[in-house]
Structures are given as structure tokens and as C-alpha cells.
Amino acid sequence: MLVAPYRVGVDIGGTFTDLVMVDSRGAVRAFKAPSVPSDPTEGVLSAVRLAADSLGVDVQSFLSKTELFVHGSTIATNTLLEKKGAKVGLLVTEGFRDSLEIRRSIRENVWDHRRPFPEVLVPRYLRLPVTERIEQDGTVRIPFNPDSVAAAARVFAGEGVEAVAICFLHSYANPAHERAAKAELKKHLPDIWVTASSDIAPTIGEYERTSTTVVNAYVSRRVVPYLESLAWRLTALGLPRKLLMIQSNGGAISIDEIGHAPASLVLSGPAAGVGSLKFFGQDTGSDHLISIEVGGTSCDVTLMQQGMVSMTDQIVVDGYHLNIPAVDIHTVGAGGGTIASVDRAGLLAAGPEGAGSTPGPACYGRGGERPTVTDAQLVLGRLKPGPYAGGVITLSLERAVEAIETHVAKPLGLSVTDAAAGIIQLVEQNILHAVERASLEKGYNPRMFTLVAAGGAGPLHGPSTARLFGSSSLYVPRLAGVFCAFGMCNSDLRHDYVRSWLKDLDNQADSGPDRLEGTFEEMQAEANEVLAREGFTGSKAHLKRAYDLRYFGQQWTVAVESSSTNAASIRAAFEEVYQRLFGYVQPSGAIEIVNLRLAAIGKLDALEVAKVPGYVRAPVAHSRRPVWINTEVGFVDTPVYDGTLLSPRQQLIGPAIIEEATTTLIIGVADKLTMTDAGNYHIDIAHGQVA
Structure with a gap:
């Protein structure tokens, strides 16, 4: 029997909407709806x-x-991916009308010179110049002319523009002209949604700042009304507190505070996994974790080192750049609904296209005809035919076989089994590459980390992925299938602030430690005011300082967390991170401070891992079925266990299949499973086998 009050986390995925409910004693229940x-x-x-x-x-x-009702949604991301956003107008400094389309003239893949850049979200006839100019030190070179904004407003009105982005040159140093333009625009178009770059991304980098502001305006007309509608309906149904949203930075924010920056929700769902990692880290006994969260459409990889998840302010969604604080998540198209195909060269491909929830994988019987990873798992016996998720879907083996045979096996001249096995192996290589990007490319040895397999499909890929990159330890939460929704119940509130600085670390004649401290204190005063408004004061309000630093002459910065304003201490922290990332430092190199950052965190009472009562007994399989293990041994008659009947400290040796309410686990040949005291799964990987 659950005891009120409850915490609720809701995560909208491509196939299911997950809800996790935690009661006052820490008991958890999970639910899935289409x-x-x-x-x-x-x-x-x-x-x-x-x-x-x-x-x-x-x-x-x-x-x-x-x-507590916390929500994570892909609506901002989907609006961008599906190109269903608002009709946006853009005001720019005169002479810089085409900066958005020119970009940085950098290709993500230098060898792919034929792929076109993504469609510009604001066509040229809606990118209008404003007479004004501010220098990089904040001084005014050309005064602001309100008449140019009035002229632009007439064009926007005639073209049916729904939202306007404002991005003037060097507004990070002095936002006065952007604020004046916003006020002038509101005089002429009082009902239009307006966002200024100095409010959403006051950082150096004209293109990234413009792109972020435009994306924020583009998603606003779909995201904000949805959130307001949901919040209103929940309140009308009895929710006593305001709805909270998970941001890309992994922290929650109230519905009142998110309205001006809906672009900060682009990683809303996956970022909530940080809350789960913090929770399950207590059970693993390790604070070095790499999670693979495999859902219906993608695999999200996150690295936690010494209990801290790395952050970034450079994220790219479908080719569009955003300068917003975000959890450093590496995503690949490797989910249960990832579609497999054979290209014109006769090569097997998996993704990035996914089947989604409608029509979904072929085995769902909802009209999908193309084979997916889920279809392959079903053909290989790793999933069983029949109803799942309380009867919400029913898996059809016949439809899965037909789809793989038609679209993969026959074109490649393979058996259905070999075609399904090839799909799984290709997808797991994609997952491996994402893990390597999150670890090796950041200077971390992945073998030193425990792999956490999460998401509805993650535990089916966990043993193989751990074995591929040499990890000996795999952890699977019993709540793997609702990993992000559960994380929302364990997420603190968070607000991020940034000030551009652009000064020499060692030679700040007019802005030494005292000026640094004074600027941080200004940021802290603003942050504390917001936290207090949301009910977080004293020990519940936590502030973290950081710097964006680089050697002079370099383009990109390195984020360094440090509470000090002493140049020597900041240099030491920078060189430690730089050495890990690039393998060398410049001991006497001049360092430039580009940005000052402040994270304001409202601490919620953290959920505690509780031991599950039970006694050690021999696990008993409820059935057996042929399961494809690997290319060497093929199908093996494998015992199948009901996860709800396994109790703490029980052990078993693979191969085995364990069926849970929200996921299915595969245990490889000779792998050793031990149930933790909290009732989760710890697997010691036996190297030398592949499963």
C-alpha cells in the first residue's frame, strides 16, 4: 500500500509515455501508456x-x-525535427543579415561535401537589418534607430510572422539596443512572441547566439501553449503545486520560469537520466558510471565521473546549433524502433530513421511493414511473442519474420536468423561508438566504469556492449524501462547564468580578483532571488561557479568548475582538465577567460536506496526457449526467469533471460548475475564470450 504524498515523473517517448510514482516511504510503481x-x-x-x-x-x-509533478518532453526537439515551428522573423545589426545562413562554414563531416546544410529557419526576406552598432567592449558606435524596427514590424505584420528573434552584434557586452528594439517591436506588434539573444544566450559567438535565439523563437509557439495547457489541466484536476519541467541541463524548472526559454527543453527527457544515475550510484557502490539508455528511437549515452556528470553549452539538433547549458549526452539512432534496411550498394544499414509509436515495429501489428531492432530481437528469441506493457501492445513473430525476410534477408541472400543477427550486431556497434565518444574522446578509460544498461531495450544490449569495450561490470536497474521518468523524481531544480568576460587570466589590470568576485556576486544575487521565489533558501540553495577558458589563439573553450578567483588556482584547474582532454598543457601559455558561469541549484530531498526484504533461495526458471546467443553458438535452450520473483543476493550463471515489467534482460554465456540488496541486477561480464 503506497502512502501519500507522492512524487510523479512523466517522460514522453517516441512509443510510450512513462510515469513513475514514488510514495513517502520510497516505494515505486511504474506505468506505460501509448x-x-x-x-x-x-x-x-x-x-x-x-x-x-x-x-x-x-x-x-x-x-x-x-x-511533486515533474515532466520531461521531446516536444521542443520534435518541433525542430519535424519543421513544425512558428514563422520567425529576425532583427540583426545592419550589415549582418546573412550571418545565420553563412554559419561558420564548417562541415560536421569534412569528407561529406555533398550533403546540404539544414534549411535556414528564417528566410532572407524575414531577416531584417536594424540601424545600430555596439563594439565588443560594450560602447556604442552607431546609436539605435527605432524607425528601422518600426519598418521591420510592418513587414512582419504583412508576412504573418508569429515570433521574432533579435540578435545584435556584441549584445553580450551591452544588451541596451536589443532591449530597446524589443520594446519598440512590442509597441507595433503587442501580441507577437519576441526573444532577444541577450536574454537566452548572452555569450560570444555571433552565429551560435543567433541560431540559439532563432530556435528559441521557432519552438515557442508550439512548446509554450502545450505546457500552459498541460499545467492548466493538471491544476484543474487537483494538482496543488505548479508543474515542473526537466531542462537540458538535467535540472527541473517551474512552468513560470521556462516560458521565456523553451529551447532549453530540447534534451528534456534524456537529461533526466542524471537523477537516476545519482540514485542508482548508491546501489552500484561506484561513482564512475556510463549509462546507455536505449528507448524506442535512440540510444543516449551519459558519463558520470566521481558522481558528477559533465556539461556542455554546445549542442546540435538536426544541424541547428544551440548555446545552452546541457548534460553532455551522446545520442545515436539505435533504439528498439530503429529501422533496418539494405541500401543501393547492398549494405545493411540501421537507422537513423525510426518507426516511432505509429505505426511502430512490424511486430506491433499497427501497419508497420519495415523491420526494426525489436523485430530482430523477437526473431532471435530474446523477446517472446504476445502481450507487453499490460496488453498495450502484442508482439507478432509472424509479422517480424515477414518484415526481416522481405526487406533484409532476401536482398542480402541470408537466412532470416542471420539477417536478424546482423541487425543486432550493427546496432551494438553504433552503441559502442557512442560510448567511446562519451569516454575515450574525453580522456576517460571506459574499462574503469560500470556500464548501466537502461531504457526498455538497453538491457538486451548491455552485456554485448560491455564486452565490446572491455568492461567487466554491468548494472541493470529494475526500473530500466522507465529510467528517465524515475530520474525526474530525483532531480533538483537548476538555473544557469552566464556573463561574457574575454580577459587575460593573468593580466587583468582593470578586472582582477576583486572585479571577478564582484561580478560573481551580482550573478549570485540574481540567482538567489529566483531560488527564493521558488522556495529554496539557506542550505536548500546551492551555487556553483565555473569558467570557460582557452589558450590565446584558440577558438573553442574548456569548461572548468572552480570557486576560486585566484589566477594560479584557476590555471591549475584548467590545466588538469586540458591535460585529460588533449594530453598536454602549455605551462607558460597565456589563458583567456571567455565566460563566467553560475549554476543555481534548488536542492530537493534526495531519494534513498532502500534494501528490499527477502531471503536467498535458488532461482527457478518458469520456462525455457531457444535464444540466439552469438554467431559462435547460435541458438541455445535458455531458461527464462520472472524478475519479480528474484530476491536480493540471489545468483545465477548465464545464459538466461529475465523478464521484467518494463524491460527484458539477457545474461550472456558464463556471465554471473547477482541481485543487489536493493533488488537490482549486477552482472559480472565473462570475457572471451560474445552475447
């Missing part, structure tokens, strides 16, 4: 109704006893 892409609110409310039904109460009673 996502509704046309109206994501319906998927959320369907999951809420499932939770209320499990308690034997109505929705109003359930929500009235919910003290």
Missing part, C-alpha cells in the same frame, strides 16, 4: 489515469496528494 504525437497531453493524462486506477482512487484524489 504516446499520442498529435496531442502529447493525452498520453500524459492516460498515464496519470493508470496510476490513479492502481491506487483505487480517481484522478482528482491522486493528483491532490501529489507534492
Whole structure:
């Protein structure tokens, strides 16, 4: 029996909307409802109704006893990917009308010179110049002319523009002209949504700042109304506290504070995995973790070192650059719904296209005809035919076989089994490359980390991935299938602030430690005001300082966390990070401070891992079935266990299949499974085998 009050986390994925409910004693229940892409609110409310039904109460009673409702959504990302955003106008400094389209003239892949750049979100006739100019030190070179904004407003009105982005040269140093333009625009177009770069991304880098501001305006008209509608409906149904959203930085934020910066939600769902990593780290006994969260459409890889997850402010979504603080997540198209195909050269490909929830994999029987990773797992016996997720879907082996045979096996001249095995092996290579990008390319040895396999499909790929990069330790949470939704229940509130600095670390004649400290204190005063408004003061309010640093002459910066304003201490911290990333330092090299950063964190009471009562007994398989293990041994008659009947400290040796409510685990040949005291799965990987 669960005891109120409750914490609720809801994560909208491509196939399912996940809801996790945690009661006042730490007991957890998880629910899955089909996502509704046309109206994501319906998927959320369907999951809420499932939770209320499990308690034997109505929705109003359930929500009235919910003290924390945290939501993660891909709506901002999908708006960008599907090109369904607002019609955007852009105001720029006169003479810089084409900066957005010129970009940095850098290709992500220098060898792929034929691929076109993504479509510019603001066509040239809506990128309009404003007479003004500010220098990089903040001084005014050309005064602001309001008449040029009025002229632009007339064009925007005539063209039906729905949102306007403002990005003037060097506004990070002095936002006065952007603020004046915003006020002038509101006089002429009072109902239009306006965002200024100095509010959303006050950092050096004209193109990235412009791109971020444009994306923020582009997604606003779809994201903000959705959030307001969902918040209103939940409040009307009895939710006593305001809805919280998970941001790309892994922290939550109230619905009132997110309205001006909807672009900060582009990694909303995956970033919540940080909360789960912090929680399950207590059970693994390690603070060095790499998670692979494999859902319906993608695999998200996150690295936690010494209990800290690395952050970035340079993220790219479908070719569009955003300068916003975000958890450093590496994503590849390797989910359960990833579509497999054979290209014109006769090569097997997997992704990046996915089947989504509608029509979904062929085995779902919802109209999908193309083979996916889920179809391959079903053909190989790793999944069983029949109902899943409480009967929400039913897997058809016949449809899976037909799809793989038609689209992969026959074109390649392979058996259905070999074709399915090839799909799995290719996808796991893609997952491996994502793990290497998150670890090796950042100067970390992945073998020193425990791999955490999460997401509905992650535990089916965990043993093979761990074996491929040489890890001897794999951890699978019992809540793997709702990993991000659970993380939302364990996420602190977070706000990020940035000030551009652009000064020599060692030779700050007019801005030494005292000026640095004074600037940080100004940022802290603003941050504390926001935290206090949300109810976080004293020990509940935590502030972290950081710097963006680089050697003079370099283009890119390195983020360094440090509470000091002493040049020697900052240099030491910078050189430690730089050495790990690049393998060398310049002992006497001049270092430039580019940005000052402050993270303001409102601390919620962290969930604690509790031991699950039980006694050690011999695990008993409820059935057996042929399961494809690897290319060497093929199919093996494999015992299948009900995960809910396994208790702490039980052990078994693979191969084995374990079926959980939200996921399925495969244990490789000779791998050793031990149930942890909290009822999760720890697997010692036996190297020399592949599974």
C-alpha cells in the first residue's frame, strides 16, 4: 500500500509515455501508456489515469496528494525535427543579415561535401537589418534607430510572422539596443512572441547566439501553449503545486520560469537520466558510471565521473546549433524502433530513421511493414511473442519474420536468423561508438566504469556492449524501462547564468580578483532571488561557479568548475582538465577567460536506496526457449526467469533471460548475475564470450 504524498515523473517517448510514482516511504510503481504525437497531453493524462486506477482512487484524489509533478518532453526537439515551428522573423545589426545562413562554414563531416546544410529557419526576406552598432567592449558606435524596427514590424505584420528573434552584434557586452528594439517591436506588434539573444544566450559567438535565439523563437509557439495547457489541466484536476519541467541541463524548472526559454527543453527527457544515475550510484557502490539508455528511437549515452556528470553549452539538433547549458549526452539512432534496411550498394544499414509509436515495429501489428531492432530481437528469441506493457501492445513473430525476410534477408541472400543477427550486431556497434565518444574522446578509460544498461531495450544490449569495450561490470536497474521518468523524481531544480568576460587570466589590470568576485556576486544575487521565489533558501540553495577558458589563439573553450578567483588556482584547474582532454598543457601559455558561469541549484530531498526484504533461495526458471546467443553458438535452450520473483543476493550463471515489467534482460554465456540488496541486477561480464 503506497502512502501519500507522492512524487510523479512523466517522460514522453517516441512509443510510450512513462510515469513513475514514488510514495513517502520510497516505494515505486511504474506505468506505460501509448504516446499520442498529435496531442502529447493525452498520453500524459492516460498515464496519470493508470496510476490513479492502481491506487483505487480517481484522478482528482491522486493528483491532490501529489507534492511533486515533474515532466520531461521531446516536444521542443520534435518541433525542430519535424519543421513544425512558428514563422520567425529576425532583427540583426545592419550589415549582418546573412550571418545565420553563412554559419561558420564548417562541415560536421569534412569528407561529406555533398550533403546540404539544414534549411535556414528564417528566410532572407524575414531577416531584417536594424540601424545600430555596439563594439565588443560594450560602447556604442552607431546609436539605435527605432524607425528601422518600426519598418521591420510592418513587414512582419504583412508576412504573418508569429515570433521574432533579435540578435545584435556584441549584445553580450551591452544588451541596451536589443532591449530597446524589443520594446519598440512590442509597441507595433503587442501580441507577437519576441526573444532577444541577450536574454537566452548572452555569450560570444555571433552565429551560435543567433541560431540559439532563432530556435528559441521557432519552438515557442508550439512548446509554450502545450505546457500552459498541460499545467492548466493538471491544476484543474487537483494538482496543488505548479508543474515542473526537466531542462537540458538535467535540472527541473517551474512552468513560470521556462516560458521565456523553451529551447532549453530540447534534451528534456534524456537529461533526466542524471537523477537516476545519482540514485542508482548508491546501489552500484561506484561513482564512475556510463549509462546507455536505449528507448524506442535512440540510444543516449551519459558519463558520470566521481558522481558528477559533465556539461556542455554546445549542442546540435538536426544541424541547428544551440548555446545552452546541457548534460553532455551522446545520442545515436539505435533504439528498439530503429529501422533496418539494405541500401543501393547492398549494405545493411540501421537507422537513423525510426518507426516511432505509429505505426511502430512490424511486430506491433499497427501497419508497420519495415523491420526494426525489436523485430530482430523477437526473431532471435530474446523477446517472446504476445502481450507487453499490460496488453498495450502484442508482439507478432509472424509479422517480424515477414518484415526481416522481405526487406533484409532476401536482398542480402541470408537466412532470416542471420539477417536478424546482423541487425543486432550493427546496432551494438553504433552503441559502442557512442560510448567511446562519451569516454575515450574525453580522456576517460571506459574499462574503469560500470556500464548501466537502461531504457526498455538497453538491457538486451548491455552485456554485448560491455564486452565490446572491455568492461567487466554491468548494472541493470529494475526500473530500466522507465529510467528517465524515475530520474525526474530525483532531480533538483537548476538555473544557469552566464556573463561574457574575454580577459587575460593573468593580466587583468582593470578586472582582477576583486572585479571577478564582484561580478560573481551580482550573478549570485540574481540567482538567489529566483531560488527564493521558488522556495529554496539557506542550505536548500546551492551555487556553483565555473569558467570557460582557452589558450590565446584558440577558438573553442574548456569548461572548468572552480570557486576560486585566484589566477594560479584557476590555471591549475584548467590545466588538469586540458591535460585529460588533449594530453598536454602549455605551462607558460597565456589563458583567456571567455565566460563566467553560475549554476543555481534548488536542492530537493534526495531519494534513498532502500534494501528490499527477502531471503536467498535458488532461482527457478518458469520456462525455457531457444535464444540466439552469438554467431559462435547460435541458438541455445535458455531458461527464462520472472524478475519479480528474484530476491536480493540471489545468483545465477548465464545464459538466461529475465523478464521484467518494463524491460527484458539477457545474461550472456558464463556471465554471473547477482541481485543487489536493493533488488537490482549486477552482472559480472565473462570475457572471451560474445552475447
